[in-house]
Amino acid sequence: MAEFSEPNELIAAVRRAREAGYRQLDAYTPYPIEEVSEALGFHHNRLPLLVLIGGILGGLGGYGLQYWASVIEYPINVGGRPFHSWVSFIPITFECTVLVAALTAVLGMLALNGLPMPYHPVFNVPRFALATRDRFFLCIEGTDPLFDRDTTRRFLERQVPRSISEVEH
Amino acid sequence: MSQDSRPESRTAPIIGPGHTFGSVTDKISAVVLTGKTPRWWFVGFAISFSLLMLFLYSVAYLLTEGIGIWGVNIPVGWGFDIINFVWWIGIGHAGTLISAILLLLRQEWRTSINRFAEAMTLFAVACAGMFPLLHLGRPWLFYWLLPYPNTMGVWPQFRSPLIWDVFAVSTYAIVSLMFWFVGLIPDLATLRDRSPNRAGRFIYGMLAMGWRGSATHWHRYETAYLLLAGLSTPLVVSVHTIVSFDFAVGVTPGWHATIFPPYFVAGAIYAGFAMVMTLAIPLRKAYGLEDFITARHLDYMGRVMLATGLIVAYGYMMEAFMAWYSANPYEQFMITNRFFGPYAQMYWSLLVCNVVVPQLLWFRKVRATVPLLFVICLFVNVGMWLERFIIVVTSLHRDFLPSSWGMYHGTIWDWTTFIGTIGLFLSLLFLFLRFLPMISIFEMRTLVPEAEVKEGVL
Numbered sequence: 001m002a003e004f005s006e007p008n009e010l011i012a013a014v015r016r017a018r019e020a021g022y023r024q025l026d027a028y029t030p031y032p033i034e035e036v037s038e039a040l041g042f043h044h045n046r047l048p049l050l051v052l053i054g055g056i057l058g059g060l061g062g063y064g065l066q067y068w069a070s071v072i073e074y075p076i077n078v079g080g081r082p083f084h085s086w087v088s089f090i091p092i093t094f095e096c097t098v099l100v101a102a103l104t105a106v107l108g109m110l111a112l113n114g115l116p117m118p119y120h121p122v123f124n125v126p127r128f129a130l131a132t133r134d135r136f137f138l139c140i141e142g143t144d145p146l147f148d149r150d151t152t153r154r155f156l157e158r159q160v161p162r163s164i165s166e167v168e169h
Numbered sequence: 170m171s172q173d174s175r176p177e178s179r180t181a182p183i184i185g186p187g188h189t190f191g192s193v194t195d196k197i198s199a200v201v202l203t204g205k206t207p208r209w210w211f212v213g214f215a216i217s218f219s220l221l222m223l224f225l226y227s228v229a230y231l232l233t234e235g236i237g238i239w240g241v242n243i244p245v246g247w248g249f250d251i252i253n254f255v256w257w258i259g260i261g262h263a264g265t266l267i268s269a270i271l272l273l274l275r276q277e278w279r280t281s282i283n284r285f286a287e288a289m290t291l292f293a294v295a296c297a298g299m300f301p302l303l304h305l306g307r308p309w310l311f312y313w314l315l316p317y318p319n320t321m322g323v324w325p326q327f328r329s330p331l332i333w334d335v336f337a338v339s340t341y342a343i344v345s346l347m348f349w350f351v352g353l354i355p356d357l358a359t360l361r362d363r364s365p366n367r368a369g370r371f372i373y374g375m376l377a378m379g380w381r382g383s384a385t386h387w388h389r390y391e392t393a394y395l396l397l398a399g400l401s402t403p404l405v406v407s408v409h410t411i412v413s414f415d416f417a418v419g420v421t422p423g424w425h426a427t428i429f430p431p432y433f434v435a436g437a438i439y440a441g442f443a444m445v446m447t448l449a450i451p452l453r454k455a456y457g458l459e460d461f462i463t464a465r466h467l468d469y470m471g472r473v474m475l476a477t478g479l480i481v482a483y484g485y486m487m488e489a490f491m492a493w494y495s496a497n498p499y500e501q502f503m504i505t506n507r508f509f510g511p512y513a514q515m516y517w518s519l520l521v522c523n524v525v526v527p528q529l530l531w532f533r534k535v536r537a538t539v540p541l542l543f544v545i546c547l548f549v550n551v552g553m554w555l556e557r558f559i560i561v562v563t564s565l566h567r568d569f570l571p572s573s574w575g576m577y578h579g580t581i582w583d584w585t586t587f588i589g590t591i592g593l594f595l596s597l598l599f600l601f602l603r604f605l606p607m608i609s610i611f612e613m614r615t616l617v618p619e620a621e622v623k624e625g626v627l
Contacts, residue, residue, distance in 0.1 A: 026383050026384065026385065027383070027384040028381060028382045028383055028384070029382055029384060029387065030190060030194075030359075030382060030611060030614055031355075031387075031611045031612070031614040031615050032387035032388070032390065032391050032611075032615075033384070033387070034388075034391075036384040036387075037384045037385060037387065037388040040384055040385070042384065042385050042388055045388060045389060045392050047389055047392045047393060047396070048392065048396065051396050055400075065316055066327040069316060069324035069325075069327065070324070070327050070328070073322075073324065074322065074323065074324045076326070078326075078328070081328070085328055088327065088328040089327060091330075091333040091336070091337065091407070091411050091414070092327060092332070092333055092336045094403075094407055095333075095336040095337050095340040095404075095407070096336070096340075098340055098344065098400050098403070098404045098407075099340040099343060099344065101396075101400055102343070102344045102347060102348075102397055102400045102401075103343075103347070105393045105396045105397050105400070106347045106350075106351055106393060106397070108393070109351070109389050109390060109392070109393035110378070112389050113383075113385075113386045113389055113390070115378045115379055115380065115386075116378030116379055117378070117379035118374060118375065118378070118379045119379070120379055120381055122381055123381070128381075129362035129363070130362075131362075131381065131382050132194075132355070132358045132359040132361075132362045132363075132380075132382060133190065133191055133194045133195075133359065133362070133363070134189065134190030134191040134194065134614075
């Protein structure tokens with residue numbers, strides 16, 4: 001794992017690592033940088049689709065609940081108004097859509113990211129605490145087919161990082 | 170390699186000059202972690218907490234005696250509880266507006282105020298929720314409002330705006346809470362890594378859920394955050410629209426108006442920005458955050474207040490115009506009664522607070538004079554409360570039949586409950602300031618000049 005003090009250095013290092021053929025790598029930054037995930041080759045994101053599905057299910061569920069309760073299960077005749085008074089069902093349908101979509105967005109993000117995960121090997125590196133302050137880290141994982149303790153270390157050294165550490169597993 | 174030796178290529182205008190990733194992080198997290206709790210915090214918290222105790226006392230008395238201790242009666246069955254409910258809910262709206270709509274519009278100046286504006290939203294919604302619950306008379310049966318299969322075989326009346334309120338406000342509370350918490354996760358991780366003691370590391374660590382700033386995580390995180398903002402934007406508009414339906418769907422003169430939804434939404438933003446400023450001005454002074462919450466922020470918020478204030482003024486005008494234009498004798502009487510009736514004093518004070526005084530915001534000089542801005546915000550806070558009082562009380566106390574007219578005054582218990590919720594709000598706010606970063610740290614980092622990604626270096 002290599003430590004950098006500038007976003008530009010990290011992006012350059014990530015690109016060179018990809019060029020060198022490394023695939024199992026991850027970058028850690030103190031704030032979101034679009035270019036880093038691009039350099040890592042991470043494009044696909046299933047979250048928007050999930051949220052869309054959640055919203056549609058929420059809306060159908062909300063409307064269905066109202067329809068079932070006011071038309072089938074417990075119809076009340078108030079001043080001759082139709083049982084299926086769809087106009088007055090709109091506000092709750094809308095709220096249910098937003099609620100389920102928002103829940104999907106948050107829970108989906110956490111689930112796809114594999115959080116909560118209080119323990120992770122990268123936390124074993126003492127300097128890693130700076131990743132949430134002002135440092136940028138590139139980690140080449142041991143599961144990478146190209147990974148070799150010495151060559152990988154030499155590769156990282158060529159990127160002129162501030163420091164290199166080995167992640168205890 | 171050191172950052173500090175690099176010449177400043179560009180000074181971001183919405184953050185004081187000379188800040189680096191580290192200095193931003195340290196400054197904000199120091200308030201929570203290492204800074205000594207200032208004396209005024211204890212004084213402020215003690216005052217707020219005693220007001221909170223007053224609230225608990227009032228509620229305990231309410232539960233033993235019933236809502237007869239309040240001033241509500243026939244004909245005015247909706248008194249302080251609905252006034253305060255609408256007032257508090259409105260205050261919450263600025264928080265969501267700042268964090269969601271301004272995020273979608275890529276207004277970077279929102280960054281230093283959004284966190285505590287969102288906190289304000291949550292606490293205001295909590296205060297707002299108290300009133301309809303207590304108004305139920307038997308608050309412990311509140312769950313009857315929710316649609317759940319029960320042995321009574323009865324469902325809520327889905328055609329009623331009051332049940333729409335239940336859905337709107339609870340959805341709003343849940344989504345605001347999630348939006349706030351998602352925004353906090355990376356900052357909780359910062360606090361975990363910088364906390365000097367074990368307890369802090371453990372608690373913040375549990376809350377951060379193992380956030381480690383991985384690039385793929387950030388990617389999904391940003392998507393989720395943007396989607397939440399996109400969902401909150403129509404939500405916040407719908408909530409106050411539905412609150413206005415509580416009135417507008419009824420046939421009571423003065424309530425049955427199509428202007429109500431937009432007029433309520435504008436009023437909510439107006440009241441909310443006034444409250445954000447009322448809180449931000451003393452806070453930036455107390456914590457020395459003038460380089461994060463700059464004069465430019467105050468200027469912009471003043472402009473938003475001016476714009477929404479004018480929409481609200483238009484709403485007042487339309488109410489009077491429609492009463493005249495509709496040629497409906499009840500509507501016309503309602504307006505005459507509002508202007509010259511027993512509550513005329515409150516109506517004219519409302520116009521002074523909400524329409525006349527804020528016109529000062531037209532002047533750049535006024536928007537740059539912080540104490541004056543603070544006073545204007547206090548006026549608006551009071552004015553918006555008076556507006557809800559006028560809407561609720563003047564329409565109800567003299568409606569169609571002169572034989573059923575009456576007067577309404579809040580009793581001492583109405584006032585203690587209202588002031589008590591202010592205590593609840595401030596207590597929560599003080600605890601928030603002490604234990605969580607009041608400014609979004611990771612978003613402030615993106616404003617630092619070094620955060621700029623240069624394609625040339627690669």
